[in-house]
Amino acid sequence: MGEQKSMTIKGNMATAMGAKLCRPNVIPAYPITPSTLFPEKMSEFVADGELDASMINVESEHSAMSACIGAAATGARVCTASASQGVALMHEMLFIASGMRLPMVMAVGNRALSAPINIWCDHQDTVASKDSGWLQFYAENNQEGLDLMINAFRIGEDKRVLLPVMVGIDAFVLTHTIEGVDVPAQEDVDDFLPPYEPPHGKLDPKEPATFGSFGTPEYYQEFKQAQVEAIEGSRDVIDEVFEEYEEMFGREYNKATPYYCDDAEIVLITMGSMTGTAREAVKKLRKEGKKVGLIKLTVFRPFPSPELKEILSGVKGVAVIDRNISPGAYGAMYSDLAAAYTNEKEKPILKNFITGLGGREIFVKNFEEMYEMTKKAVDTGNLGKPVEWINVNEDVLR
Amino acid sequence: MTVKITIGAINKKAGSSKEYKTGGWRTMCPKVDLEKCISCYKCYDYCPDGAIKKIEEGIEYDLDYCKGCGICANECPVKAIVMVKEEK
Amino acid sequence: MSFGVNGEEIMYEVRFHGRGGQGAVTAANTLADAAFREGKDVQAFPMFGVERRGAPVAAFTRIDEQPIDIKTQIYEPDVVVVLDISLLDVIDVTKGLKDDGKIILNSAKDPSEFDFDGAEVYTVDATTIAVDNGLGTETNPIVNTSILGAYSRVVGNVELESIFEAITDNVPVKIENNQQAAKDAYDNVKGV
Numbered sequence: 001m002g003e004q005k006s007m008t009i010k011g012n013m014a015t016a017m018g019a020k021l022c023r024p025n026v027i028p029a030y031p032i033t034p035s036t037l038f039p040e041k042m043s044e045f046v047a048d049g050e051l052d053a054s055m056i057n058v059e060s061e062h063s064a065m066s067a068c069i070g071a072a073a074t075g076a077r078v079c080t081a082s083a084s085q086g087v088a089l090m091h092e093m094l095f096i097a098s099g100m101r102l103p104m105v106m107a108v109g110n111r112a113l114s115a116p117i118n119i120w121c122d123h124q125d126t127v128a129s130k131d132s133g134w135l136q137f138y139a140e141n142n143q144e145g146l147d148l149m150i151n152a153f154r155i156g157e158d159k160r161v162l163l164p165v166m167v168g169i170d171a172f173v174l175t176h177t178i179e180g181v182d183v184p185a186q187e188d189v190d191d192f193l194p195p196y197e198p199p200h201g202k203l204d205p206k207e208p209a210t211f212g213s214f215g216t217p218e219y220y221q222e223f224k225q226a227q228v229e230a231i232e233g234s235r236d237v238i239d240e241v242f243e244e245y246e247e248m249f250g251r252e253y254n255k256a257t258p259y260y261c262d263d264a265e266i267v268l269i270t271m272g273s274m275t276g277t278a279r280e281a282v283k284k285l286r287k288e289g290k291k292v293g294l295i296k297l298t299v300f301r302p303f304p305s306p307e308l309k310e311i312l313s314g315v316k317g318v319a320v321i322d323r324n325i326s327p328g329a330y331g332a333m334y335s336d337l338a339a340a341y342t343n344e345k346e347k348p349i350l351k352n353f354i355t356g357l358g359g360r361e362i363f364v365k366n367f368e369e370m371y372e373m374t375k376k377a378v379d380t381g382n383l384g385k386p387v388e389w390i391n392v393n394e395d396v397l398r
Numbered sequence: 399m400t401v402k403i404t405i406g407a408i409n410k411k412a413g414s415s416k417e418y419k420t421g422g423w424r425t426m427c428p429k430v431d432l433e434k435c436i437s438c439y440k441c442y443d444y445c446p447d448g449a450i451k452k453i454e455e456g457i458e459y460d461l462d463y464c465k466g467c468g469i470c471a472n473e474c475p476v477k478a479i480v481m482v483k484e485e486k
Numbered sequence: 487m488s489f490g491v492n493g494e495e496i497m498y499e500v501r502f503h504g505r506g507g508q509g510a511v512t513a514a515n516t517l518a519d520a521a522f523r524e525g526k527d528v529q530a531f532p533m534f535g536v537e538r539r540g541a542p543v544a545a546f547t548r549i550d551e552q553p554i555d556i557k558t559q560i561y562e563p564d565v566v567v568v569l570d571i572s573l574l575d576v577i578d579v580t581k582g583l584k585d586d587g588k589i590i591l592n593s594a595k596d597p598s599e600f601d602f603d604g605a606e607v608y609t610v611d612a613t614t615i616a617v618d619n620g621l622g623t624e625t626n627p628i629v630n631t632s633i634l635g636a637y638s639r640v641v642g643n644v645e646l647e648s649i650f651e652a653i654t655d656n657v658p659v660k661i662e663n664n665q666q667a668a669k670d671a672y673d674n675v676k677g678v
Contacts, residue, residue, distance in 0.1 A: 006522075007655075008515070008518055008519045008522045008528060008530070115406070115407055116407035119535065119536070120534060120535070170557075172531070172534040172535075173531075173534075173557050176531055176532055176534070177529055177530065177531035178514075178515050178518050178519070178528070178529065178530040178531065179528065179529055179554075180522045180527060180528060273557045274557060275557075276554075276555035276556060276557045277555065277556050277557045277558055279555045280555050280556050359534060361558050361559065362558070363558055364556070364558075395399060395400045395401060396400075396401050396402075396403055397400060397401070397402045397403065398403055420541070422542065422575070422576035423505065423506075423538070423539075423540035423541045423542070424540065425505065425540065425570070425572065425625070425626075426625060465540050466540065467540075483624075483625050484572070
């Protein structure tokens with residue numbers, strides 16, 4: 001094993017270095033705040049001769065994803081990056097990438113969607129793509145951003161999966177923030193991630209085939225079933241790959257990671273960078289003798305219902321903290337967790353909190369507040385509003 | 399400060415950027431020598447912040463909005479404008 | 487915030503003030519990198535949002551002996567570093583500064599000439615030091631490395647040697663000049 005190199009880098013640099021270690025062949029990308037540093041760095045790596053890849057400058061994110069699909073169909077290893085409106089513009093092509101079963105990895109700088117225009121962090125961009133058939137991972141910090149990129153290639157390219165993967169890093173909070181990161185040695189990543197050879201055929205003029213063909217009503221549904229079986233099957237692959245990564249590189253990853261959950265009455269569930277602040281809140285509440293725990297959701301697609309239910313067994317109340325909202329319904333994590341519990345007899349009280357939209361800060365005191373509200377619902381049986389908004393600016397009149 | 403938000407984020411107060419004075423961004427300040435100025439108004443055309451006003455003979459600056467970029471001095475064909483360090 | 491073994495707060499938070507293009511962000515990043523080399527955990531980030539040349543900007547560094555979990559921005563810094571004192575007319579650099587906080591100013595004046603409601607004030611003529619070391623010009627000096635030397639002397643939680651090392655990796659040109667400027671500022675900061 002080579003030595004891991006410790007350095008201080010921004011989140012975008014972490015995902016770029018993670019991608020570079022995976023030796024991508026083609027990188028079609030279109031810059032957008034807050035992800036711009038990713039294509040800039042990949043261009044630099046290519047221009048400096050550190051990475052042997054084709055950088056394709058395109059005229060839009062729709063074109064970027066189209067080029068990703070074309071390149072991936074030839075069997076190339078492909079990565080890109082985007083955010084917010086860029087991911088939204090790709091939306092049409094995202095379904096084609098997954099439907100054609102083309103593994104690729106996209107680093108997303110999770111950012112709010114317009115209108116009003118906002119360049120700051122929330123998860124609406126990727127959550128709006130949760131039904132596109134991509135796997136979705138969310139990083140808590142820059143180290144996770146780098147590690148998850150490497151894991152994403154390995155998992156997506158597994159012949160039991162063959163699906164594209166998004167790795168979300170929060171806008172500014174991670175993309176533009178410098179943190180200490182351990183970078184694995186190239187030869188070890190080479191061992192972990194063998195070259196990709198598509199088992200299901202590739203676009204090659206010497207062996208002509210039709211790609212992206214018609215799927216009539218007689219067959220379309222079965223193709224979709226097969227695709228869903230693949231993402232369902234990815235559950236075991238994710239566990240295997242995370243375990244192997246931990247053995248090789250010493251850092252543990254889980255679909256859902258518990259913190260102080262063993263004897264907890266109330267558990268907070270978070271995704272992305274807010275997890276760190278939530279952990280501070282749990283530490284503080286534990287000092288006060290409160291029985292509170294935390295679950296960090298790293299894998300949002302496939303949604304880890306079995307793991308969550310196992311961790312939450314015996315828990316009385318769950319605060320599901322969504323940095324996104326499906327207007328007219330709930331936050332995405334809440335909907336999925338509530339559905340997972342529908343037919344269970346024993347289940348905790350679930351409360352849905354929406355916060356952190358468009359870069360709104362989520363402070364330690366806000367997590368304490370969400371804990372208290374959930375505890376109150378458990379103690380009194382008064383569940384409160386179906387969706388609670390947290391850290392609302394009282395100076396804004398509506 | 400209390401803010402009333404509007405449906406669809408429409409800002410009905412057109413030109414409200416006037417309230418946002420950007421003169422504080424300046425470290426270098428333009429100085430015009432009106433003796434040299436030929437009133438060609440090239441600086442007026444090029445100023446990205448609309449911080450130059452035409453007067454009868456020459457120009458004057460609105461320093462509430464001049465960011466000190468120096469484009470006017472660069473474009474002046476008779477070198478009537480110089481950038482000087484601002485004394486504060 | 488983080489808590490030490492006795493429950494004490496031990497995280498150290500720094501805010502840099504400068505103008506877009508003056509290198510406040512590089513200063514914050516370089517300071518974080520220097521502390522990281524001493525085995526501390528760090529974060530450094532700009533004011534979240536758009537960056538515009540000349541506009542007042544802020545950049546932040548967090549330093550802790552323990553792993554840093556917190557992900558909010560910095561509102562109550564322990565120390566404020568001002569790269570350009572013309573900003574004192576434009577913004578309140580003491581905003582949120584802790585009661586026992588420190589202020590480091592790039593100024594040739596004596597600290598006694600400034601009054602920030604009793605906050606400890608330190609001055610260093612980083613502009614002259616930078617220009618003397620061939621870093622920029624009188625009107626456009628590159629002071630971000632000099633000011634870090636002053637930081638090391640005043641705050642003392644990051645060694646000058648670590649700042650030298652961090653400069654090597656974070657500053658693209660004139661590494662030795664930047665290191666010398668940091669040394670000169672370390673030696674000449676007033677108020678210590």
